[in-house]
Amino acid sequence: YLDWNNSFEIIDSAFEKGLFVIIIGPKGTGKTTLVREYAIRKSKNLQSINFSLRTRESHLIGTKSLTDGNIGFDEGILVKSMKEGNILYLDEINAAEADVLLRLDEALDDRRQLILKESSGEVIKAKDSWFVVSTINPLTHVGTKELPPQILSRFPVRVRLDYPPEDIEYQIIKRHVKNPNEAEVLQGIKLANVLRQASAVEELYYSPSIRETIAFAKLIEGGVSAKQAAKTVFGNVYSQWGNVEFRKVNDIITSMFGIT
Secondary structure (H helix, E strand, O other), X not given: OOOXXXXXXXXXXXXXXXXXXXXXXXXXXXXXXXHHHHHHHOOOOEEEEEOOOOOOHHHHHEEEEEEOXXXXXXXXXXXXXXXHOOEEEEEOHHHOOHHHHHHHHHHHOOOOEEEEOOOOOEEEEOOOOOEEEEEEOOOOOOOOOOOOHHHHOOOOEEEEOOOOOXXXXXXXXXXXXXXXXXXXXXXXXXHHHHHHHHHHOOOOOOOOOHHHHHHHHHHHHOOOOHHHHHHHHHHHHHHHHOHHHHHHHHHHHHHHHOOO
């Protein structure tokens, strides 16, 4: 992971002071990679959950179980991480339903505790080493919604992770591609940024990620022409929104990479 905006330093300061962190930014900017790399560098176990409309309280807290006639309780990821004092990664937290956020809020306040009403009523108290990092996508992302103020307040350290400058994105690509063609790869990055900017002002439906610029460079490395790689990686996806969107993007590709 290339820490181009000193995110590690900010997160580490928060970790040392017991402050929870929220990372804000569009998809494909390395939010998850950043959290995973941080856990590795700290030699901490990382437990993660990706939120969606299907995420239930039981995924966080746990469920009752029946084994050989005995009623037990299978702990959810929130309870386990609190007990073990691990790093808990809440991915796309602004896709969670209100009841899930309400239960999560109980554990995130200053007491760092949770009443296990689903089981014995035991009070689960987090270890001092328990640390929570969450991420949110922009509200334009499908399935996301505005986080309630009380949830936002639980994450006082806010890291904004946007797409990196072109020279930094090229350095990231070089970590994945052995011998990138610098001129062609930089042109691909410029194309990606044009599409990202158009998406940001809602002129286009889709914003390409860093994963896609890496894929573009890999296709070129494999012998595909730059224009064909651009169409394959950046252009074709827009056909799902109809011919107007598709032609608009392919006209941009032609203007940047030529007719042939």
